[in-house]
Amino acid sequence: MTPDVWLLLALAAVALVLAAWSLWTVTRLGRLESRVDRAWTALETQLRRRAGLAAELARDHAAAMGEERARRLAAVAREARAPWTRDRELAENALGRELRELPDELPGVPAALRADLEGTWTRIGLARRFYNDAVRDTHALRTRRLPSLLRLHASHPMPRFFDIEDGLHELTGSVGAGRPRS
Amino acid sequence: MRIGLVCPYQWDVPGGVQYHVRDLADTLRGMGHHVEVLTPAEHEESLPARHVTWAGRTVPIPYNGSMASVQFGPVSAARVRRWLREGAFDVVHVHDPAPPSIGLLVCMIATGPIVATFHAATIRSKWLAAWGPVVRPWLERISGRIAVSDFARRVQVEHLGGDAVIIPNGVHVDAFAHGPALPGRARGVDGPTIGFLGRYDEPRKGLPVLLEAMRTVVRHHPGAQLLIAGRGDPDAVHELLGDDLRAHVTLLGTLSEEDKAAFLRSVDVYCAPNLLGESFGIILIEALAAGAPIVASDLDAFASVLEDGAAGVLVRRGDPRELARALVDLLSDPERRAHLSTRGAQVAAGYDWSQIARRILAVYETVVPPGSGAVTAAEYDGPAELRPVPDGETGDAPLRSALRRWVQR
Numbered sequence: 001m002t003p004d005v006w007l008l009l010a011l012a013a014v015a016l017v018l019a020a021w022s023l024w025t026v027t028r029l030g031r032l033e034s035r036v037d038r039a040w041t042a043l044e045t046q047l048r049r050r051a052g053l054a055a056e057l058a059r060d061h062a063a064a065m066g067e068e069r070a071r072r073l074a075a076v077a078r079e080a081r082a083p084w085t086r087d088r089e090l091a092e093n094a095l096g097r098e099l100r101e102l103p104d105e106l107p108g109v110p111a112a113l114r115a116d117l118e119g120t121w122t123r124i125g126l127a128r129r130f131y132n133d134a135v136r137d138t139h140a141l142r143t144r145r146l147p148s149l150l151r152l153h154a155s156h157p158m159p160r161f162f163d164i165e166d167g168l169h170e171l172t173g174s175v176g177a178g179r180p181r182s
Numbered sequence: 183m184r185i186g187l188v189c190p191y192q193w194d195v196p197g198g199v200q201y202h203v204r205d206l207a208d209t210l211r212g213m214g215h216h217v218e219v220l221t222p223a224e225h226e227e228s229l230p231a232r233h234v235t236w237a238g239r240t241v242p243i244p245y246n247g248s249m250a251s252v253q254f255g256p257v258s259a260a261r262v263r264r265w266l267r268e269g270a271f272d273v274v275h276v277h278d279p280a281p282p283s284i285g286l287l288v289c290m291i292a293t294g295p296i297v298a299t300f301h302a303a304t305i306r307s308k309w310l311a312a313w314g315p316v317v318r319p320w321l322e323r324i325s326g327r328i329a330v331s332d333f334a335r336r337v338q339v340e341h342l343g344g345d346a347v348i349i350p351n352g353v354h355v356d357a358f359a360h361g362p363a364l365p366g367r368a369r370g371v372d373g374p375t376i377g378f379l380g381r382y383d384e385p386r387k388g389l390p391v392l393l394e395a396m397r398t399v400v401r402h403h404p405g406a407q408l409l410i411a412g413r414g415d416p417d418a419v420h421e422l423l424g425d426d427l428r429a430h431v432t433l434l435g436t437l438s439e440e441d442k443a444a445f446l447r448s449v450d451v452y453c454a455p456n457l458l459g460e461s462f463g464i465i466l467i468e469a470l471a472a473g474a475p476i477v478a479s480d481l482d483a484f485a486s487v488l489e490d491g492a493a494g495v496l497v498r499r500g501d502p503r504e505l506a507r508a509l510v511d512l513l514s515d516p517e518r519r520a521h522l523s524t525r526g527a528q529v530a531a532g533y534d535w536s537q538i539a540r541r542i543l544a545v546y547e548t549v550v551p552p553g554s555g556a557v558t559a560a561e562y563d564g565p566a567e568l569r570p571v572p573d574g575e576t577g578d579a580p581l582r583s584a585l586r587r588w589v590q591r
Contacts, residue, residue, distance in 0.1 A: 024319075028319055028322060031322065031323065032322060035322075035323070035325060038295075038325065038549075038551055039325065039549075041551055042548050042549065042551060045552070046548075122541075122544055123544060123547075123548060125347075126326070126347060126544060126545055126548045127548050129345055129347050130325060130326050130327075130548060130549060132345065133327065133344045133345045133346075134325075136343070136344060136345065137322050137343060137344055140343055141322075
C-alpha cells in the first residue's frame, strides 16, 4: 500500500475516535444539564417556600413583630417572590437577613410556622450546595480544552453559580454537631 | 420513601462503613421508610434474611500494605441491575463509590436521584489522583454528595471534583449511655482507670506515648490502671512495658460491641493519643456517649468532635509529658471530670442516629423532585427508548445498549 492510503487510514481512525469521544462527551453534558435543571428546581422550590412562609408571617402576625418590621419583611418577601432576575441573590440575601434578625420570642406565632421557617434554612443550604456542585461539574467539563475547541454545547447557556449567605457553616466547615468554627 | 442503600464492603467483615450502613438502615426503618441494602459478603448466609441482597464476593487486591476489595464485572452488573429494577427506589444512596465496586456500578447503571457518602477511610490519595479522572463521568451522576468529615470532604473536592455537605457518622447514644460496667471496674469506685482502644501494635495509634506518660501517672496515682482494648500482639506490648508498668496495665483483647460499651462506661478517663490523621473520631463520640471524660491528641478530627477542647482535654500529639500532666490533673479533679462528662453527653446527643438520619433524610428529600418517578436501571430496549431524551443522548444509544447486552450476558 502507498503511504497515501496509510495516511488516509490514520486520519479516518483519528476522526472515528474523535467522533466517539464527542458523542460520549455530549451525552455527559446532556446529563449534567438535566442534573443542573433538577437541582435548580429543588433550590427554587425551597426559596419560594421560604418567601411564602415569610409573607404569611408578615401578613398574619404583624402585631407580634411590630408593624415596621412586618412591613419590611413583607416587602423583601415580595421582592424574593418576583420573577427571576439577576438581582435574585440580593433579594434572597435581604430576606435572609430580615428573617435572621427576627426576635427569638414572637408571641402568638404558631410554633409550627417557626419550625417550618427554620427547616427551610437547612433545605436551602443543601439545595444550594447541590446546585452549585452540579454547576461546578458542568463548568469543569465545558471549559476543558477539547470540548471548548469542538464547541460542544456551546449554544447552551453556561449555568450560573447561585451564591447567597445562608450561615450554615456546619455543612461545609466543622464536623461538630452544628457549632460553627471560627 | 423507598430507599436503596449500597455498601461496597463485605457485610460479614467488621468495618466502619458496614456499621454505618447497618445503623442507618435500621434507623430509617424505625422512621417508617422502606430500606433495602445491597452488599457483597463472604458468605451469603451471613446476611439478614430480609431487606438485604447479596451482591457476590469482592476480590481482595493487595494495595499499599493493606487489602483493597474490588468487585467489578458483568455478573455483579447484572445483580445490581436486578436489584435496582426490583427495588423501584425513590433514591439510591451509595457509599464510597469511587473504587471499582458495586457502588460505582450503581452510579453507572442507575437512572434517577443518587446520593453518595464519601468515607475516604481506606483510599489513599495517590491512588485517587490517578483514578479520579477515570471515574468522574459516572460520579457526575450523583445529585447529592455527603462527606462524613472535613477530611473526607477535602479528599473528595481535591480528587473527585464537586463539593459535599458534611454529615458526620452516627452513634446509638443510648447503647453507650446506659448499661452495666465491666465487672470490678466500676467508674469512680474501683481505683482510677484510663482506657485505650485501638490496634495497639500500630505506632500511629500512639500507645507508646501513652505508656511513657503512664510512668508519670502512676507516680501520682499509685492505684491507676491502664486498660487496653483492641487487636494486636501482646508480646510486643509486654516488651514496651518493662517491670515498672506491668502491674498497672491490663490487656482486654478484642471486645464485642456490648463489651466495648461497658468498657467505655467503666473507665475514669478515655485516652486517644493518636499521632496521625484519623478521618473521623467515632470512638471519641462513643466515649462521650458513655460519659467518659476524654484526653485526646490535637488532631483536626478530634478537635472538632471535642469542640476545640470544650468537651474534652486536647494535648499536643506525641508529647508524653503534656499527656501525663493532663491525665494526672484530670484524675485528681473529680469535679472537672463530672463537668466534662455532662458536656460530653450533650455533644454526643447531636451525633445520635436519630439526628443524623434526619439530616440524611433531608438530603434525600432535596434531591428527589416532587412527583418524580423511581430510580431504575437504565433501559436498553422496550418502551423506555421512546421517552424523550436530550439531544445527543440519542446518538450513542445503540452503542450503549449493545454494550449493555454484552454486559448482561
